[in-house]
Amino acid sequence: MKKFLLQNKRPIYGGLLTMLFVGIGIFSLGNLSGYEARNLLESSIPGINMLCNTVILGSATILALLLTVIGISAGLDAKLKDSFYFGIINVARFDTILFITAIVLFQMFNIPIVESENVPTNWYxxxxxxxxxxxxxxxxxxxxxxxxxxxxxxxxxRVAGLNQETSDIILDDADSEEE
Structure with missing residues (x-):
């Protein structure tokens, strides 16, 4: 896990920064009454549903792109390290979790909670x-x-297009002897 965090430090920081930025913008609204929250919920649900749809579409596309990356890497003359393929597995794993989360949230946001008469106002x-x-x-x-x-x-x-032979993903003779 520690190796994964070190290898993906910048993407994780980018995601946390995005989440923080969006969160600060959201929470700057301040305190709301139940009635205000209900009205804001009515107007924000379509946008959140659109976000979920976009994430679902984007994550499905990313999974397809990963197959392309695997196809390109298989056609290379150089043999690639296992760490490269584990990196692809990690992207696919995170993307699948994101895909499933977006589908579940999309379903949750489509529950007609605003139209319900039985929900107490303070719950909004x-x-x-x-x-x-x-x-x-x-x-x-x-x-x-x-x-x-x-x-x-x-x-x-860097390997396929720029022909950089000294890449962190190419298996060289020293690496072959270790395996």
Whole structure:
């Protein structure tokens, strides 16, 4: 786990920074009454649903792009290190978690809570803050996955496109002897 965190330090920082930035913007609204929260919830749910749809589409596309990256890396003359393929697995794992989370949240946000007469007014404040926290989380998590994919694609481009033979993903003779 420590190795994973060290290898993906910048994407994780980028995602946390995005989540923090969105969160600060959201929480700068201040305290709300139940009635205000209900009205804001009515107007924000379509945007949050659109965010979920965008994340679902984006994460499905990223999974398809990972197959392309694997195809390109398989066609290289150089043999690649296992760490490169474990990196692709990590991107796929995070992307799949993001995909599933976005689908579940999309379903949750489609529950017609605002139309319900049985929900106490003071619950709307909690529901409103929870939906905004979820959208902040989705935004940050999407940034993490995109930055991880960027790092992976950049590594392939350096080897396949720029013919850099001294890359951290190419298996050389010293590495072959260790295995």
């Amino acid at each position: 404040v909690t529901i409103y803050w929870l939906t905004l926290a979820c959208s902040s989380f989705l935004s940050g998590f999407m940034v993490v996955v995109i930055l991880m994919l960027y790092n992976t694609v950049g590594r392939v481009i």
